[in-house]
Structures are given as C-alpha cells and as structure tokens.
Amino acid sequence: MEVRLERRLTKESLGQRVAVAALSVVAALILGAIFLLLTGFSPLTVYYEMFKSAFTTWYGITDTLAVSIPLILTGLAAAVAFRMGLYNIGAEGQLYVGAILSSWAALAIAPGLPRPLAIVLVLGAGMLGGALWILVPAVARAWLGTSEIITTLLLNFVALYLMRYLIFGSASYWRDPAVTNFPQGKTIPEEAYLPVLGLTRVHLGLLIGLLAAVLLWVMINRTRFGFNMRVIGDSPAAARYAAIPIRRTILTVMLMSGALAGLAGASEVTGISHTLDPNGLAVNFGYTGIIVAALARSNPFGVVVVAVLLGGLQNAGSTLQTLSETPVPIETSYMLQGAILLCALAGELFVRYRVHIRRGPGATKEPSGGVLRGARSGP
Amino acid sequence: MNEAVWVVTLAAAVSAGTPLALAAVGEILAERSGVLNLGVEGMMLLGAVVAFLAADAAGNPWLGLLAGMAAGGGLAAVHAFLSVTMRANQIVSGLALVIFGTGLASFLGKPVEGQPLGSRIENIRIPGLADIPILGRILFDQDPLVYLSWLVVGLAAFYMVRTRAGLALRACGESPATADAMGLSVARIRYAHVIVGGLLAGAGGAYQVLVRVPAWNGAGTTAGIGWIALALVVFAAWRPWRALAGAYLFGAALAANFALQAAGVRVVPAEFLAMLPYLLTILVLVALSASSTRKQLGAPAALGVPYVREER
Numbered sequence: 001m002e003v004r005l006e007r008r009l010t011k012e013s014l015g016q017r018v019a020v021a022a023l024s025v026v027a028a029l030i031l032g033a034i035f036l037l038l039t040g041f042s043p044l045t046v047y048y049e050m051f052k053s054a055f056t057t058w059y060g061i062t063d064t065l066a067v068s069i070p071l072i073l074t075g076l077a078a079a080v081a082f083r084m085g086l087y088n089i090g091a092e093g094q095l096y097v098g099a100i101l102s103s104w105a106a107l108a109i110a111p112g113l114p115r116p117l118a119i120v121l122v123l124g125a126g127m128l129g130g131a132l133w134i135l136v137p138a139v140a141r142a143w144l145g146t147s148e149i150i151t152t153l154l155l156n157f158v159a160l161y162l163m164r165y166l167i168f169g170s171a172s173y174w175r176d177p178a179v180t181n182f183p184q185g186k187t188i189p190e191e192a193y194l195p196v197l198g199l200t201r202v203h204l205g206l207l208i209g210l211l212a213a214v215l216l217w218v219m220i221n222r223t224r225f226g227f228n229m230r231v232i233g234d235s236p237a238a239a240r241y242a243a244i245p246i247r248r249t250i251l252t253v254m255l256m257s258g259a260l261a262g263l264a265g266a267s268e269v270t271g272i273s274h275t276l277d278p279n280g281l282a283v284n285f286g287y288t289g290i291i292v293a294a295l296a297r298s299n300p301f302g303v304v305v306v307a308v309l310l311g312g313l314q315n316a317g318s319t320l321q322t323l324s325e326t327p328v329p330i331e332t333s334y335m336l337q338g339a340i341l342l343c344a345l346a347g348e349l350f351v352r353y354r355v356h357i358r359r360g361p362g363a364t365k366e367p368s369g370g371v372l373r374g375a376r377s378g379p
Numbered sequence: 380m381n382e383a384v385w386v387v388t389l390a391a392a393v394s395a396g397t398p399l400a401l402a403a404v405g406e407i408l409a410e411r412s413g414v415l416n417l418g419v420e421g422m423m424l425l426g427a428v429v430a431f432l433a434a435d436a437a438g439n440p441w442l443g444l445l446a447g448m449a450a451g452g453g454l455a456a457v458h459a460f461l462s463v464t465m466r467a468n469q470i471v472s473g474l475a476l477v478i479f480g481t482g483l484a485s486f487l488g489k490p491v492e493g494q495p496l497g498s499r500i501e502n503i504r505i506p507g508l509a510d511i512p513i514l515g516r517i518l519f520d521q522d523p524l525v526y527l528s529w530l531v532v533g534l535a536a537f538y539m540v541r542t543r544a545g546l547a548l549r550a551c552g553e554s555p556a557t558a559d560a561m562g563l564s565v566a567r568i569r570y571a572h573v574i575v576g577g578l579l580a581g582a583g584g585a586y587q588v589l590v591r592v593p594a595w596n597g598a599g600t601t602a603g604i605g606w607i608a609l610a611l612v613v614f615a616a617w618r619p620w621r622a623l624a625g626a627y628l629f630g631a632a633l634a635a636n637f638a639l640q641a642a643g644v645r646v647v648p649a650e651f652l653a654m655l656p657y658l659l660t661i662l663v664l665v666a667l668s669a670s671s672t673r674k675q676l677g678a679p680a681a682l683g684v685p686y687v688r689e690e691r
Contacts, residue, residue, distance in 0.1 A: 087474075
C-alpha cells in the first residue's frame with residue numbers, strides 16, 4: 001500500500017472547511033473521551049451535561065455569550081497578527097495590563113464624568129495598557145528581528161506577577177484598604193460600568209467585539225494597509241521589492257494586537273468584575289484566543305463564531321465543576337480545547353492535500369518531483 | 380550575604396538549572412534535525428504530572444522519572460506526526476502542544492493538586508570530590524539527576540559532532556534535500572530526534588516534582604521554564620555544553636529569588652524577584668538578535684521548514 005499526498009491547486013470551499021472543522025471537533029471529543037474514561041468519568045454524561053449547561057437554557061446561553069466576549073477580543077488580537085505571519089502569544093499578559101490600566105483610569109478619572117465619556121476613557125486606557133505591554137517585543141521584532149513568540153509569552157509571567165503584587169503583595173492604589181481578611185481590589189465607580197442586557201451578564205462588550213471584527217475585516221480586505229499586511233505575510237521578499245514599509249506595518253499590527261487584548265481586559269473589569277480581580281482574570285482567555293484564531297483561520301467573522309463555541313466549552317467547564325453531582329474539573333474544558341486544536345491541525349492536511357491511497361502490486365514509486373514539479377501553489 | 384549563603388545559592392542554581400539543561404539539550408537535538416518544537420512547556424508539564432502520579436502509585440521516584448519521560452516522548456511524537464507526516468505549520472503545532480499538554484496535565488493532576496509526594500530522589504555525595512572546598516558543595520553534593528544531566532550533555536555533544544549518525548542529523552537540519560539524496564530518511568531522523576527531545580523535556584518536567592518541589596502545583600509546577608529552555612537553545616547557539624552553562628546562569632536567576640529571601644533581603648518585593656528570570660531571558664534574546672543574525676549564531680538552515688520530497 002502506498003499513500004501519496006498531492007497539493008490541491010484550487011482553493012478549498014467553505015463546505016470543505018466546515019466539514020474538516022466538524023470532524024476535528026468529533027475527533028477531539030473521542031480523544032478527550034479516552035482520558036475521561038481513564039480517570040473514571042463517563043464521557044457521554046460529561047459531554048451531554050456540558051452541552052446542556054452551555055447551550056440549552058437561557059442562563060446557559062447568556063453566560064456562554066458573556067464568556068465569549070473576551071475570547072472574541074483575544075481571538076481577534078491573535079488573528080490580526082497571524083494574518084501577517086506574526087505570533088502574539090502574549091495576549092494573556094496584555095489582557096492583565098489592560099485590566100490594570102483600565103481599573104486605574106476607572107478609579108482615578110471616571111468618578112463624576114458622564115457615563116459614555118467615562119466608558120470611552122476607561123476602555124481606551126485598557127487598549128493603551130495592552131499596546132504598551134507589547135511595545136518592547138514589537139520594536140525588537142520590527143527592528144532587530146527578535147522572534148516575538150518567546151518575548152511576548154515570557155511577558156505573560158511578568159504581567160501576572162505585577163497584577164498579583166498590586167492586589168496581594170502591597171497596599172497599592174488598586175487594593176481596597178477596607179477589606180483586610182482576603183485582599184481584593186477597590187470597586188470601580190458606576191460611571192465606568194458597561195451597560196448589560198437585562199439581568200444577564202452579557203454586556204456592551206459583545207457589541208464592541210462584533211464591531212471590532214467588522215472593522216478588522218474591512219481593514220484587512222478593503223484597505224491599502226490590509227493589502228500591505230497580507231503581502232508581508234505571504235511573501236516578505238515581494239513586500240520588500242514593492243517598497244512596502246515592513247517595519248512600520250509590523251509595529252502597527254503588533255500594537256493593534258496588544259490593544260485588542262488590553263481591551264479584553266478592560267471589558268472584563270468594566271463589564272463583569274468591576275474591580276481588578278487577579279484570580280478572575282487569570283483563566284486563560286489569552287491562550288484560548290490563540291486557539292480561537294487558529295480554528296477560525298484568522299478570519300474575523302470566523303473568530304466570532306469559534307469564540308462563542310469555545311466560550312460555551314469554558315462556561316460549561318465552570319458550571320460542571322460547581323453544580324453537577326459528580327464534579328468534573330474545569331480543566332476538562334482546557335484539555336478539550338487543546339485536543340480540538342491538535343485535531344484541526346491534522347485535519348488541515350486534508351484541506352490542503354488530496355490523499356491518494358493505492359493498494360496492491362500496482363503501487364509503483366513515482367519518481368520524486370515528477371508531475372508536480374513547479375506546481376507549487378501555496379496554501 | 381555571608382559565604383555559606385552564596386555557596387548554598389550556587390548549589391541551588393545548579394539544581395534549578397538542571398531541568399533547563401535537560402529540556403534545552405532535547406530541543407537542540409530536535410532543532411538540529413530541522414524541526415522546531417515550541418511545545419517544550421507542554422511536554423515538561425505532562426512529564427511532571429505523569430511522573431508524580433507514577434511515583435506516587437509505585438512508591439518509587441525512578442519509575443516516576445521513566446513514566447514522565449515516556450509522557451514527554453509521547454507528546455513529542457504527536458508533534459513529529461503533525462509536522463513531519465502531516466506537514467503542519469510547526470509553530471502552530473508547537474503551540475497546540477503547549478495548550479493541549481497544559482490542559483491534559485491540569486486535568487490529570489487535579490485529584491492530587493497540592494498533595495505532597497511521599498518519595499523523592501535524594502542527594503548523593505560523591506566521596507572525595509564533595510570534600511573539595513566550595514566547589515564540592517556546589518557540584519558534587521547534588522541529586523543523581525544532576526550527574527546524569529552531565530552525561531546526557533556530554534553524550535549529545537559527542538554524538539552530534541563525532542559520530543556518523545550525528546552528521547546525518549546535522550545534514551538533515553541544514554539541507555534535507557541533500558540528506559535525502561545521500562539515501563538518508565529525513566522523516567525517520569526527524570521523528571527520532573523530536574521524540575528524544577520529548578523524552579528529555581519529560582525528564583526535565585519530572586525533575587521539578589521528583590527533586591525540586593515534591594508536589595504537583597498545576598501549571599505553576601514548571602512556571603514557564605519550558606519557554607526559558609527554548610530561549611536557551613538560541614543562547615547556546617545549538618551547542619549542548621553551552622546550553623549547560625546557560626542553564627546554570629538562568630538557574631541562578633531562578634534560585635536568587637529564594638536566596639535573597641532566605642538572607643532576609645526585603646528591599647525588593649518577592650513578586651519582582653520572581654519576574655527576574657523572564658526579564659533576563661527577554662534581555663538575552665533581544666541582545667543576541669541585535670549583535671548577530673541567527674545564521675551567524677549557527678541556527679540550522681532548514682529549521683521549521685517541512686521537507687516535502689515532491690516540492691524540493
């Protein structure tokens with residue numbers, strides 16, 4: 001038997017993409033089932049409960065949407081960078097710093113201001129925080145060629161320690177001096193609260209996330225800047241010959257990516273926790289955003305869809321941990337998210353290549369190169 | 380600080396650097412074959428939790444070490460499959476490995492989180508050498524894995540430079556088409572070295588729970604040292620002995636935290652000391668890229684590029 005791969009010369013259809021994505025999810029659920037069985041859980045019960053708690057009740061659906069808001073923003077943050085071949089793995093840290101700066105702005109500037117102005121200022125501070133946190137990796141990448149992968153990632157740990165220091169390690173401006181038994185942050189003034197939908201946890205951040213997705217799509221597909229981005233991503237050499245300002249574009253895109261992640265932090269502070277809450281923020285929104293962008297293949301609208309699905313998974317994870325009779329750890333959903341990403345990566349092969357399997361003695365070896373030489377149309 | 384404290388600190392630096400050295404040498408082998416595996420942190424975490432569970436169940440830390448290595452190797456095999464056979468983007472595949480490894484490790488470790496491990500690997504004083512003033516205390520009054528790591532580093536260096544298989548490995552990373560024309564199987568060589576890299580990363584993760592802190596603390600068990608190990612590979616210019624030296628340097632940054640607190644220095648808050656190794660790593664990466672290109676450092680030419688015979 002011989003297996004041969006042939007690059008597809010035509011672009012894959014939407015149907016193929018969706019089919020591959022669906023099969024990846026099924027494969028990941030099977031993989032997850034193995035580990036659930038090994039640890040003594042019944043996979044069918046767990047999956048059924050997860051689906052039920054995330055997508056069938058009104059509270060389940062609204063909570064899923066609330067969890068998907070930061071995932072839309074961090075997913076867009078990762079996607080805009082992916083689109084030009086950059087890997088911002090630091091959305092987690094940029095989200096923390098966005099939360100730190102926005103909660104400062106809410107405490108220091110917002111009191112007494114009209115609500116719309118207060119919200120704009122506080123969200124702006126969050127975006128500034130995220131952009132500041134990626135500044136050094138961005139400049140190093142654009143001018144020195146330092147790989148942004150490790151630098152952005154390591155800053156996540158620095159940001160985490162910084163945030164913990166502000167609340168747990170010191171009597172900082174953010175910490176509430178009135179509460180002494182368990183350290184927590186001051187509550188921000190109501191002027192900076194994002195409006196919510198009825199009695200749910202869904203807040204204005206959802207509309208902001210959708211707006212950001214539309215703006216990014218327009219920017220990437222309909223502007224000169226977006227065209228430059230795509231050229232740099234597909235072929236840096238071509239971009240150089242076309243005199244595209246590569247460094248400036250890299251810097252701008254990375255700052256934009258950081259700002260989106262910072263906005264995610266700001267929207268958590270102003271929409272959900274109303275305080276700087278290190279434990280509530282450090283739940284992998286940044287890392288999950290990378291999965292979101294990868295599964296959505298960096299398409300901004302795809303990011304929104306995938307963010308809601310993974311938000312459901314995360315929401316179900318935390319519900320199952322507290323509510324069900326046999327508590328299933330929330331880590332189950334992290335494991336499943338990782339498994340989905342791995343399976344989707346493997347599945348991508350079938351999108352990019354046509355697989356030929358020949359059996360029997362007729363399976364002669366093709367001369368290497370052969371027919372396909374020169375047919376090197378990239379993915 | 381009096382003399383005793385700095386000697387203890389340097390001894391702690393060697394111990395803290397050992398998992399870094401193991402993981403970095405493993406990654407050097409993988410990258411020399413042309414495969415970039417960013418999944419070190421995931422392999423280390425999975426290695427750590429499996430080592431804990433196995434050592435706990437068997438009551439024997441050495442069985443834990445073997446199990447942890449197997450777990451790291453198994454995860455690495457997934458990366459090899461995705462990047463060599465499935466020709467996936469190696470960066471995304473590596474990140475997927477970290478996310479899946481972290482998730483799986485947290486899931487498997489949940490029932491034992493925070494529990495102490497009954498058995499651990501104890502220090503062995505090497506008679507004679509351990510009596511050398513200062514140096515003896517720093518280098519020869521350590522756990523057996525420290526000594527084993529020297530053996531691993533030495534073997535890797537010898538293998539890469541002095542053996543035929545090592546030459547094939549380097550050919551594979553520099554010019555896979557040439558290696559292929561020489562009749563070598565690029566896929567087989569890449570699979571083998573990525574998996575060996577995973578075994579060593581798994582050993583590094585196991586070290587964290589079997590020697591350093593005998594407990595499972597979730598993702599905080601490795602706390603990003605897998606990423607520091609990746610940076611170390613660049614710092615070491617893809618050479619094992621340099622990776623060992625670098626590992627002790629970063630180990631010192633990791634150990635300084637405890638030493639300063641032990642010495643009663645309270646000027647710098649603990650959180651800021653904890654940031655030190657990460658900031659140092661970033662500084663080193665930026666400085667290296669400023670001073671020379673990766674090529675001059677000795678990065679394998681075909682690093683991160685899938686080899687497709689029909690498209691060479």
